[in-house]
């Protein structure tokens with residue numbers, strides 16, 4: 190695991206967007222060999238998407254040969270609903286860049302049983318970007334979800350419904366109570382996972398992800414097993430970590446990752 194700590198959300202969002210642009214460009218995607226990108230919704234990635242749009246407009250990246258798979262979607266509201274994840278993705282990213290609509294995938298009641306197969310047909314996900322819930326859930330894999338789960342329907346916990354009420358004018362009753370979501374294993378099967386978290390509200394989840402034991406109680410902890418897992422967090426999100434942990438990761442990252450260091454010497 191790499192843990193990148195930046196001062197604030199502006200900086201974490203920039204780091205992640207620059208990283209994604211670099212990964213897409215280094216991959217040199219083509220029609221026959223697209224870059225397969227897993228994507229989240231939520232307030233955490235919003236500025237990442239704004240930066241990606243900006244980089245696209247400046248000609249630094251193209252999404253023409255990028256295939257996307259979103260991680261989740263509410264059940265019970267139409268895709269046209271302003272708070273559907275479908276609407277979110279078009280508003281913040283898809284409508285501003287050159288991705289062909291046929292290359293966009295969002296889970297739904299219609300396609301969820303085939304979702305993991307669809308991903309497999311593209312050769313798997315190259316990079317899965319994700320956020321994390323305050324209770325440590327990734328996508329909508331709430332506490333107690335199987336760490337080997339695949340795409341399915343999940344009931345949302347009260348904590349998540351309350352947390353997401355902010356997008357529904359604070360009305361808890363308006364928040365859908367279930368969702369289609371990729372599984373923990375769907376995320377963990379990606380060749381690389383990049384997680385972005387900011388704010389004090391994510392501090393406990395970040396602590397569990399970095400210092401906790403692997404447990405279905407905090408589904409994010411499953412990513413500790415991942416060979417290429419990068420967490421990008423702001424200062425506030427590190428507040429529950431041990432001083433020693435923060436110092437350790439700051440020290441190794443201040444020199445660049447060991448891989449970057451070795452490559453730069455070649």
Ligand SMILES: N[C@@H]1[C@@H](O)[C@H](O)[C@@H](COP(=O)(O)O)O[C@@H]1O
Pocket residue numbers: 229230231232233234260261319320321322323326327328329349
């Ligand atoms: N299903 C989404 C998750 O994918 C997201 O990571 C989480 C955190 O959202 P936010 O980034 O708004 O804090 O919220 C929702 O529950």
